[in-house]
Amino acid sequence: MLKRGLAVAWALLCAAIPGGAVAQNNIPSPTLDAIRARGALACGINPGVAGFSLPDSRGVWQGFDTEMCRGLAVVIFNDPSKVRFVPLSSSTRFTALGSGEVDVLFRTSTQTMLRDTTLGLRHVTTYFYDGHGFIVRANSGVSQAREMRGATICLLQGTTNEQVTADYFRSVNVPFQPVIFERPDQAQAALLSGRCDAYGTDASSLAAMRSTMPVPAEWTVLPERFSKEPYAAYIRRGDDNWHDIVRWYTTAIIEAEEQGITQANAEEMRRSSVNPNTRRLLGVTPELGQSLKLDPAWAYNVIRAIGNYGEIYNRTMGPDTPVGLARGPNRLHSDGGLLYALPMR
Numbered sequence: 001m002l003k004r005g006l007a008v009a010w011a012l013l014c015a016a017i018p019g020g021a022v023a024q025n026n027i028p029s030p031t032l033d034a035i036r037a038r039g040a041l042a043c044g045i046n047p048g049v050a051g052f053s054l055p056d057s058r059g060v061w062q063g064f065d066t067e068m069c070r071g072l073a074v075v076i077f078n079d080p081s082k083v084r085f086v087p088l089s090s091s092t093r094f095t096a097l098g099s100g101e102v103d104v105l106f107r108t109s110t111q112t113m114l115r116d117t118t119l120g121l122r123h124v125t126t127y128f129y130d131g132h133g134f135i136v137r138a139n140s141g142v143s144q145a146r147e148m149r150g151a152t153i154c155l156l157q158g159t160t161n162e163q164v165t166a167d168y169f170r171s172v173n174v175p176f177q178p179v180i181f182e183r184p185d186q187a188q189a190a191l192l193s194g195r196c197d198a199y200g201t202d203a204s205s206l207a208a209m210r211s212t213m214p215v216p217a218e219w220t221v222l223p224e225r226f227s228k229e230p231y232a233a234y235i236r237r238g239d240d241n242w243h244d245i246v247r248w249y250t251t252a253i254i255e256a257e258e259q260g261i262t263q264a265n266a267e268e269m270r271r272s273s274v275n276p277n278t279r280r281l282l283g284v285t286p287e288l289g290q291s292l293k294l295d296p297a298w299a300y301n302v303i304r305a306i307g308n309y310g311e312i313y314n315r316t317m318g319p320d321t322p323v324g325l326a327r328g329p330n331r332l333h334s335d336g337g338l339l340y341a342l343p344m345r
């Protein structure tokens, strides 16, 4: 009797949620409404890290994070220019987001439990895997961080790197002298003048800083990594639909690379692909767009505007750019990396 009752309940449940059906969510998104009313996305970015966000000689923001902002503007407006870039320091970024100054942060921001649980904010989904490291003078004789007994180490206020550095040196019982700055240019000047023996931050930012040193060969990024620094967009709590949009937009860029869809072939793939995954992603069939209450072509428009993950990476910080970062953990899972798009169906 009980068994039959359970079987009937199970059958009813399955009938209620047929495979692939879209559960419509009609709760509005205050963030999206505000963006549409304003006519532009307000995107919080790093004030200046090559490869992530740095103005070029014409004053145009270039980098992975700024491309992520432009792509999100395409999702909303089908126009990558409808972004207002808001540069924010490490220590003010989360308050700026919380107060509504920006709609989202794409700002080299590591996901941590306490940021997620105590700031009234939500991180979204990982789009970049990094780890904390140190840069020192190449002729310093230092090859491992634990050799820096009594060294003066530059750090930036309000970063995970402050705590990671303190935790590491405490764990190996090696004293060091922190010098805390508000901005990386101040830390760079302190390194160059010899006021600091080392600078500690995420390894991608170290590579970027090294590339902007007067003589890059005089500087070495030590090979050790002391933390996990997985970057995600941050948004305010309590706006699930905005969370869905930012999350699945980020996923779509990775999914496009997994499927081999590029800026150049997206149009052709949309016209001719018989692969149901491709047809769904590119909006030939409408269910993904419907689930987000967006144009069916939202992801197609993004790929046409900014390309897939690998294209964005290679253009902004890859081996052929001055930053010159190998893909490392930011390769697709199928290629030995950590990038793994959740199923878009």
Ligand SMILES: N[C@@H](CCC(=O)N[C@@H](CS)C(=O)NCC(=O)O)C(=O)O
Pocket: 046, 047, 048, 049, 088, 089, 090, 091, 107, 108, 109, 110, 156, 158, 159, 160, 161, 182, 183, 184, 201, 202, 205, 229
């Ligand atoms: N991922 C770390 C560090 C992010 C960060 O802000 N890094 C520094 C080092 S390059 C930075 O970009 N600062 C730019 C600025 O504050 O102007 C975090 O989330 O705390």
